[in-house]
Amino acid sequence: MRINPDEAVAYGAAVHAAILSEGFKNGERARAPDNNLLGSFVLSCRPNAPRGTPLDVCFSINENGILTVSAKEISTGNMNEITITNDKERLKTLEIKKMIEEAEKYHVEDMKFLRKAK
Numbered sequence: 001m002r003i004n005p006d007e008a009v010a011y012g013a014a015v016h017a018a019i020l021s022e023g024f025k026n027g028e029r030a031r032a033p034d035n036n037l038l039g040s041f042v043l044s045c046r047p048n049a050p051r052g053t054p055l056d057v058c059f060s061i062n063e064n065g066i067l068t069v070s071a072k073e074i075s076t077g078n079m080n081e082i083t084i085t086n087d088k089e090r091l092k093t094l095e096i097k098k099m100i101e102e103a104e105k106y107h108v109e110d111m112k113f114l115r116k117a118k
Helices: 005-021 092-106 107-117
Strands: 055-061 069-071 079-084
Touching: 092 107
Parallel strands: none
Antiparallel strands: 055 069, 069 079
16 A cells, blocks of 8 residues: 555644644544654744643645644744754654554544544
8 A cells, every 4th residue: 555645744734633623533632642753843822821821833835745844832932943844854654554443443432532632
C-alpha cells in the first residue's frame, strides 16, 4: 500500500485541528505524548498570564501539502508560526499503521483521559 504524502499531511493536520476543536477522531491519540511530533514553536505570553489565556490558533494547508500553524496570544498580540513540510522525518507506512492500531487499541483509555481532562 502506498500513501500519498500530500494526503497524509492533510489528514494529519485535519486530525490535529479536530482534536483542538474537540472533534476527536480515531487515528490519533488523545494525549499529545502519544502522537508523532511534527514540529514546535514558542509563543511568548504576558508574564504571569493565568492558565487558559485565550489564543487564536490557525491551521492552513496549501495546494502543495505544506502545513502552516500559527498562534496569537490575544491580550498581547504576540504571534508565532511554524511551517511543516512533508519532506523530512516522514513516517514509514508500517509506523503509520502501528500508530493507527495503537489508537484503536487504546481508544477507550483515551476517552477516559479526555473526560478526566475536561
